[in-house]
Amino acid sequence: MFSIGGIFIPVTNLKKSIEWYEENLELQRISDWEDGIGFCLSSGSTQLALVKVESTQSTEFIIEGSKKNSYYNFFVDDIGIAHAKLSNKGVKTSEIKDYDGMKCFDFFDLDNNLFSVVSEDPDSPFHPDHIKKLQMKD
Template structure:
């Protein structure tokens, strides 16, 4: 019944951020409006929207032990290629962290919004194929 429709990202410069997100995440613009623009990602059904704001807004929250966590992440099939692409485009990234069935790294947009990129091994219960199997059982 429910699925993720859109993810909204606050940006201070809509034009520059539009170009940045299109170049770095391979987004395709669906439409724009006075203070925003909507995009589709290369795969999946969720949409991403950039919304112009007057000042930078938090896109993460604090978790235990003073760690930070972004509100959502991007799944990729090849985390090394994604990491290399962002680095070659001059995007600030963290190193790839490896946790058995999952690897991840963070990157930052023009407003210094943090985002996580995740790769799930086929053995991970969070791998998209395993999620799909669970959904089909319902």
């Protein structure tokens, strides 16, 4: 019944951010409005929108102390290729970490918004193929 329709990202400079996101995440424009623009990713149906804001705002929440987590992540099939692609374009990235089959790294946009990129082992219950099987049970 429900699915994620869109993810909204706060940006302070819409024009520069549009260029950055198109270049680094290979997004395709859907439409724009006065203070924002909508994109689609190369796969999946979730849309991504940039919304102009007056000041930077966090895309992460505090778990405990200084431990933080991003609100959402991007899934990729090959984390090494994704990491190299962003790093080679000069995007600020963390190192790839491996958590028993789930590999991830973080990257930052022009407003220093934090995003996570993950890839799951095919046997993981969180792998997209497993999720599709669960969805088909209904």
